[in-house]
Amino acid sequence: MFFRISIPLILLLYHVSALWPIPRSLETGTTLLKLADGFDFKLNFDSPPEDLTNAIARAKDLLMTDNLQILVPDHGESNRGGLEDAKSLSGLTLALADNAPAIRPIATEVTDDLHARDESYTLIVPDNGSDAMLRANSSLGLFRGLTTFGQLWYDLDGTTYTTMAPFTVSNDSPAYPYRGLHLDTSRNFFPVSDIKGTLDGMSWVKMSTFHWHVTDSQSWPLGIAEFLELAEKARTRQEKRSVQTTYKKLLLTQLREEIDNPGHTASIAFSHPEHVACFEGTGDVVLEPPLGQLRLASEATLNFTLDVLTAVASKLPSKFFHTGGDELNQPCYNQDQQTQDELERSGRSLEDAIGDWVDATHDRLRSIGKTPIVWEEMVLEHNITLKNDTVALVWISSDHAASVAAKNVRIVHAPLDHFYLAYTFNPLANISSSQEYLILGGQQLLWTEQSGPENLDPIMWPRAASSAEVFWTGPTLPDGSERVAAIAGRNKMAKTEVLGRIHDLRARLAARGIRAINIQPKYCQLRPERCLNE
Amino acid sequence: MFFRISIPLILLLYHVSALWPIPRSLETGTTLLKLADGFDFKLNFDSPPEDLTNAIARAKDLLMTDNLQILVPDHGESNRGGLEDAKSLSGLTLALADNAPAIRPIATEVTDDLHARDESYTLIVPDNGSDAMLRANSSLGLFRGLTTFGQLWYDLDGTTYTTMAPFTVSNDSPAYPYRGLHLDTSRNFFPVSDIKGTLDGMSWVKMSTFHWHVTDSQSWPLGIAEFLELAEKARTRQEKRSVQTTYKKLLLTQLREEIDNPGHTASIAFSHPEHVACFEGTGDVVLEPPLGQLRLASEATLNFTLDVLTAVASKLPSKFFHTGGDELNQPCYNQDQQTQDELERSGRSLEDAIGDWVDATHDRLRSIGKTPIVWEEMVLEHNITLKNDTVALVWISSDHAASVAAKNVRIVHAPLDHFYLAYTFNPLANISSSQEYLILGGQQLLWTEQSGPENLDPIMWPRAASSAEVFWTGPTLPDGSERVAAIAGRNKMAKTEVLGRIHDLRARLAARGIRAINIQPKYCQLRPERCLNE
Structure with a gap:
């Protein structure tokens, strides 16, 4: 039947x-x-x-x-x-x-x-x-x-x-091609086995893109043959073994590596202090220790950065490469005499220099066949005209997607305010039908200031599965009903169906070695119809 | 030197x-x-x-x-x-x-x-x-x-x-004898190895008391020779193997078992439906599924409960036994015709019956040499006079300790509002010097609606270490300074000292197999003086 x-x-x-x-x-x-x-x-x-x-x-x-x-x-x-x-x-x-x-x-x-x-x-x-x-x-x-x-x-x-x-x-x-998961491996160390396990989990819920936030101010765990000193000086001992394996093939999933710049780069100061402003900065330059970001008005620093980006990006098969661009700290540059001198010498404002920096780094990536991805600040907070192949990750608020779309920039949703079990997220909220083509998908993010191998799985799973379904299945369930309306409304059967499925998924992930957490008592996992949150 | x-x-x-x-x-x-x-x-x-x-x-x-x-x-x-x-x-x-x-x-x-x-x-x-x-x-x-x-x-x-x-x-x-940790093993299953690991962690930070919230409405994983049907009918398959080992010796730590009653007892209905009111209740009896609590006006139910408590408590060496008493749902009894009839027949109000229930269960425990522990509602929300050997766990708010002390009841602090890294908790806040003797200590709590073996360690450690030091070291650091004032104030050295010590403890716990989480990036763990939260 x-x-x-x-x-x-x-x-x-x-x-x-x-x-x-x-x-x-x-x-x-x-x-x-x-x-x-x-x-x-x-x-x-x-x-x-x-x-x-x-x-x-x-x-x-x-x-x-x-x-x-x-x-x-x-x-x-x-x-x-x-x-x-x-x-x-x-x-x-x-x-x-x-x-x-x-x-x-x-x-x-x-x-x-x-x-x-x-x-x-x-x-x-x-x-x-x-x-x-x-x-x-x-x-x-x-x-x-x-x-x-x-x-x-x-x-x-x-x-x-x-x-x-x-x-x-x-x-x-899939409704959307970009169904991503983001992991920060700079704030704390993760062994290769954790990254492989995360990729396995992604494949089991049909996620397509691993966004590897591989470096940041706290450490530079990425071994690059042309710039080995970066990792030698700015990694912790634990990381020594992982550097060798960084480029081992990560099969079956699209890998997007990110070298965040010009901010979030203090770890470069351990090997190349000449390129880093305000490493010992004070007062309002404090964002998260250690301080320091690339001297973006310096030609030598730009050339160094272009060479690093080329060395990394040219070894990766992905068409996309993420250049970061978030949380640029302007008081840092105000405190840095060298940057002030270089701006004056070239007759540029700081915003001019940011624009030149982004153009130069993006054009270099294009010259080797890559498409740049940035965090939303590059679209919304700086006076830059990004070329229209660029993709922006909207992370600060889901409300910002409409502003990015208004600038005709393609979007991947990664909003902080929907990070937690975002099953009711609507990728097209506030997006006009003529702008729908700009929405490429979305991703879960894990920043690792307070995590590591101990809680990677418990934070990620089954939470990340939620966005996996949002961006694979899209707005319509197989019976033709609206996904968000079915769950947000008072449709008990629809809620029971989703709750039962995610309990089941958790059990299967656990059976496959992922430490996905219980989201309700076992009593409820066996009887989801009795445990709906109204 | x-x-x-x-x-x-x-x-x-x-x-x-x-x-x-x-x-x-x-x-x-x-x-x-x-x-x-x-x-x-x-x-x-x-x-x-x-x-x-x-x-x-x-x-x-x-x-x-x-x-x-x-x-x-x-x-x-x-x-x-x-x-x-x-x-x-x-x-x-x-x-x-x-x-x-x-x-x-x-x-x-x-x-x-x-x-x-x-x-x-x-x-x-x-x-x-x-x-x-x-x-x-x-x-x-x-x-x-x-x-x-x-x-x-x-x-x-x-x-x-x-x-x-x-x-x-x-x-x-130690400043206080009761330095506890509470684990709920009813909402989700934990293998014995997790409980042993938790006891190890406790001993490594000198905690003294394991509060085992062993049963609740969702399951009854405790095997009792005299009442095997309780576990047979109300445990999940996973738990089958653990029942046999429940009474294996848990060395080196004081064990306090809790059989929460008369609320939080729906799991008894799987084997003894005659003792449970409102198992199929509706409307305002819903607290957390499944519904149902012991028919506290029934003599048969009271006798059954006394026998269960005796069977459990008599096998445990601890002088204390926890009888629960939290979150009693009065609308449940209003909906239960049998309870209404029994109250009317005996000419008692519901509050009278609660008082009789508590007196009877506590006196039975005293008769076998035990001292009762209760949740704070038994002191503050019901019109009961508890005998002055009783100990109350203050869990709803740290503000309630003073009210419990005013009733001359001994206190263990377990406040929800200080559960998270409660290093600045002051056990004597709002307690007069003549009442200080009532404060026995405090404990961390983990309820397990959304946890299990996958996130037990990451939630518990190093968080629980915080209260371990609050209640061992007490108000004064070894240099004579006030612990809370030193950390809450602008004393950078005192803050650095504590931060460095807890990073070090985390590393040692991790070396011993406990999945304690990073609470800052590794960069900060190596240089706590640069990463103080002002």
Whole structure:
């Protein structure tokens, strides 16, 4: 029996729907189906890229190791009888769609232009035991479909089963291409294993972009062959081992590295004090210790910075590169005699010099094929005309998106005021329909002044999953209802459905080794309908 | 060279003083001293209790495994030359003071009446290589002194050393006997290893009392031989394995178990629905799902509860037992026809029945040698006269302590409004000198609606250390200055000293496997003087 999810049926489904983000189209049944002992993935095309082959092997491994009991009070006991007679699924066939372009590695596809990437897929799991089918135009689409397939399965004493057959996702694809997560590795140290674990978590909720805020005033943990002194002098001992591995491939996710400048650069003073103003500044230059930012009126400092940016950006496959630009401290430059002299000599105001600096650094990046990303201050607080390929991260307030859009600058949402479980965030609030094309997506941020490996996962998960769904699923749930209105209103079934799904996601992340936190007591995780916050 | 810590010298010492809580008297030098290869603990008395022997073995193990580098920018490199010529310490002698009573196990001493316990110790570490001396009147005092000794040591490439010799703590003892930590294991599940780890952390900051909020409405994870059905019906699958181990000895720390009643008892309805009112209640009985509390006007329910309390409390060595009493929901009883009938039949008001319930449960506990502890509502919100052995936990607001003291009830501080890094908390605020004897101490609390093993440590540590020092060290720092005034004021050296010490403690807890979080960037941990919040 097939039916389309609709409000009256959510009540039946909420305990068994474990998909996150929820596909944009979805048809599910209620037939039990189990994985055959010899279950395997099959390909209907030759020569798959190595990273796709690895992703398939990983998906198979997770099917065997998740061992997740269904989150209902009896943990699935009532399915035991039905499972004895249930059909078995022997295989999932991965197929390329007719007219699909030649298959490329996932790691290549994630470096395509944002709007050129194709993450769409169709997944059909019949209830009669015949093979399931996953079809896409790309490796990336097959990878997204594998992720959805992996969320269907529960364990009952060694039997791996779903309660949702037959199951069809037709041409699911993300509402926004940029679905990001930001991690600051300068304020406190993170071992490579934490970064890899975070990338895993991202892939399991179909996030697309890792924004690595790799350096800041507190440390410079990034080893650059041409400028090894930066890391040698401004990293802590813990970081010694990680520098070597910085450029190891971070597969399957788009990596955007950020070298924040000209502010947030005091760590450069440990190796190049000549380039840093107000390192020993006082009074109103204090933002967060240590003080100091690049002497932006100095030609030598600009040239040094251009060379550093080139050395870093040229080694990265991503088309985008983040140049920071937040929280520039003007009193610092007022206190710095060298900067004052250089401004006077060149006949420029500080704002002129900021504009020249941004133009020069961005043009250098463009010359090596990169598109610059900045924090919103570069658009809203300085008198600069950014070229219209630039992307701005709106972080100070969600209210600022409209002002950035008014300047015709493309936007990634990353607002502080919605950082915490922002499920009701509307990416198009205050954006006119003619400006919608400017919205590329959004991302979660973690600054690490008060965190480290000890609380990375507990802060990030399942919180970040919230924006993963906002920017994948977009404004409309698969039943056609408005996502934000359904949750913000008094629709108990819609709230129960989301709450149950995020509890289920948390359990699956935990089963895969991510220390995602409980967001309600276990009692409520088993019975979300009893624990709605009205 | 010997000197007493005073303000001008703190500047020299803040990077090297890693003691937490800081002893109430302290003299330190600046001579380097290293542990000899064959370093060992020695006893000058016979037949040590087994748990003291185990504690000594553990202390020795930590000396070998902490491997903590000193938290300064060069990580101790500048000590390398001096360490070549430094004297070596071959042993620490544990001695009983003249006139000390016969030695008893730590686990026995922690069950003594609060004010009868002797945790005092004297510790002398000479700088000339002769043996160090730890002297106390009790096993518990020796255990506290071992903890202080263990905080003196850093590692430099395999050399274990202190920078503080000669070092003398004279007759250190806690300002308050009750230095507690509270953990709720009903809202979400914790494995025994988490509880043991928490007890370890407590012992490393000299906390004395573990308040185990073991049951609540959401689950009843406590196995009681006489009432196995309670846990069988109201625990989650995860908890199955832990029930067996509930009564395994929790050594070295005073254990206070709480069976919260008559509220917070809905989980009893899974096995004994006849004793629970408003399990399916509606409207203003909703506090937190599931609903339901004990039918306090029912004689059968009271007798059942007395038997449960007896079964639990009689198996525990502690002199105290916590009977809860918080957040009693009166509309629940108004909705429950059985309770209304029973009140009418006995001619009692609800408040009368609450008073009778509390008298009966407390008197039963007294009859088996226990002293009752309650939440503050039992003192402030109900018309009950508690017997004057009762202890109240003041949790809703620190302002309520004075009202509880006015009723002549002993107090443990556990205020919500000071839960977060409460270093400036003053236990005697608004308490007259004639009431000071009522203040037994204070405790940190963790409710677990939104936590579990994933974030237990990150929420608890190093936060809980703050109250550990408030209640051990009391109002006066070893240099004679006022603790709260020194930190709340503009005394940069005092602030730097505390900040450096808590960073150091965090590093030591992390070295011992507790996932304590960074509270500032590593840059600041190495240079606390640059990162004071003014």
